[in-house]
Amino acid sequence: MNIRTYGSVLAYVATAVTFVVVFFILFSGGDFSHSFSHTNSKSEFLIPIVQLQTKLNLNRQHSSASSHFRSSLPRNPTISTGRRPPELELARARGAIQGAATVRNLSQLLRNGDVLASDIYHNPSAFYQSYIEMEKIFKVYVYEEGEVPIVHDGPCKDIYTIEGRFIQEMEQGRNFRTKDAHKAHVYFMPFSVTWMVKYLYKPDSYDITPLQQFVSDYVRIISDKHPFWNTTNAADHFMLSCHDWGPHASKGNPSLYNSSIRVLCNANSSEGFDPQKDVSLPEINLRNGNMPSNLIPLPPPSSPRPHLAFFAGGVHGPIRPILLNYWKGRDPDLQVYDYLPKGLDYYSFMLASKYCLCPSGYEVASPRIVEAVYSECVPVIISEHYVLPFSEVLRWEAFSIQVNVSEVAELKRILTSVPENKYLRMKENLRAVRRHFVLNQPAERFDVFHMILHSVWLRRLNLKLEV
Numbered sequence: 001m002n003i004r005t006y007g008s009v010l011a012y013v014a015t016a017v018t019f020v021v022v023f024f025i026l027f028s029g030g031d032f033s034h035s036f037s038h039t040n041s042k043s044e045f046l047i048p049i050v051q052l053q054t055k056l057n058l059n060r061q062h063s064s065a066s067s068h069f070r071s072s073l074p075r076n077p078t079i080s081t082g083r084r085p086p087e088l089e090l091a092r093a094r095g096a097i098q099g100a101a102t103v104r105n106l107s108q109l110l111r112n113g114d115v116l117a118s119d120i121y122h123n124p125s126a127f128y129q130s131y132i133e134m135e136k137i138f139k140v141y142v143y144e145e146g147e148v149p150i151v152h153d154g155p156c157k158d159i160y161t162i163e164g165r166f167i168q169e170m171e172q173g174r175n176f177r178t179k180d181a182h183k184a185h186v187y188f189m190p191f192s193v194t195w196m197v198k199y200l201y202k203p204d205s206y207d208i209t210p211l212q213q214f215v216s217d218y219v220r221i222i223s224d225k226h227p228f229w230n231t232t233n234a235a236d237h238f239m240l241s242c243h244d245w246g247p248h249a250s251k252g253n254p255s256l257y258n259s260s261i262r263v264l265c266n267a268n269s270s271e272g273f274d275p276q277k278d279v280s281l282p283e284i285n286l287r288n289g290n291m292p293s294n295l296i297p298l299p300p301p302s303s304p305r306p307h308l309a310f311f312a313g314g315v316h317g318p319i320r321p322i323l324l325n326y327w328k329g330r331d332p333d334l335q336v337y338d339y340l341p342k343g344l345d346y347y348s349f350m351l352a353s354k355y356c357l358c359p360s361g362y363e364v365a366s367p368r369i370v371e372a373v374y375s376e377c378v379p380v381i382i383s384e385h386y387v388l389p390f391s392e393v394l395r396w397e398a399f400s401i402q403v404n405v406s407e408v409a410e411l412k413r414i415l416t417s418v419p420e421n422k423y424l425r426m427k428e429n430l431r432a433v434r435r436h437f438v439l440n441q442p443a444e445r446f447d448v449f450h451m452i453l454h455s456v457w458l459r460r461l462n463l464k465l466e467v
Ligand SMILES: *[C@@H]1O[C@H](CO)[C@@H](O)[C@H](O)[C@H]1NC(C)=O
Pocket: 105, 106, 107, 108
């Protein structure tokens, strides 16, 4: 039965709350071998995960496990059957990652600088192995259809920086890009929703149909011209958008919305964002396209942080009014502003605070989270339905605090009750995860570009395409 060869690699690297079974398998040590001692075959232990995978699979209509995989794809009779070489490569990579996931002696795997690894990653060895496998084999085909400015380009400064910078990096194709579409594992549609809004949207009309029309047309073009979209019903295709309306634009095509990997800043799980197939994209606000100069050097570890917490930002969305209502101008320990008074510097405040408050605004993501990482100011995430970036790999609880919206009134008590050694550990961990949130030009190993790609890679590993 081919389901046995098909492991949920995402689940190995991740231990999100939903992956309870996997959590048990990965972290229960001896229990692992005990529970599965009835079998010698390594692949057998994948069976308990199969239930979890039904969500991950291409065809969500078939719930019967036995028919699930075989019928998971609409077969295109013009495509040769038999497994394509990319599928075999992926199967080998899955095996290697699953093997690494069970290695429990980390000292064999990690170098000195990685002492924090078991704190910041769910499973450091699975992550490293997965990353290395990605570097070895992962190939992305970037569609050439479409014209600038809306396709092959995107914003490279301000709040949606990550959208343009990712598209550019992918277009330049230093690594990972293949011109041979038959060798690709995933297919990237390099359009920019931010540029759609700029060029197609009529201001103040609140009419987003032009965006959806563009997406719909784009998909029609690539799916007419190339076989790949139809072959997998788009499950191995991905789009990326940091714009708030990225999710809306993706509704321009039902398969794109329901099957493709959507890499989105607006990762609101109660608005259709599916953490098993979609990817949460960190929002990075680079005014003028550059890192803020006072966030470039690493903050000296002993620099004073006189403020307990800091927030400054526009009052929009459902959560910020609550925060400001309780804390604006109320307590000198909590520096909470809507707009920062003239003459005060935003990043200097972050560098001078122990905690940086990161409430959702109009959309769930906030660039403050990444800025807090850069300034080693422990992020306090106040949001609902937000799927945090790279949470399939990173243990956010090791370097951030989540405060429920209903607990905002208790903010000071919550923060002051964090033991000092726990705070210091989170701060150290922030330094260790920083590289995963930094944008480099050109991209560097383990930086944010590669982490995004790694998230896509994990989603792709969970698909078995029987073609
Ligand atoms: C882990 O591996 C290292 C290096 O091979 C070895 O020296 C050490 O004894 C091992 N530790 C355990 C607990 O097995």
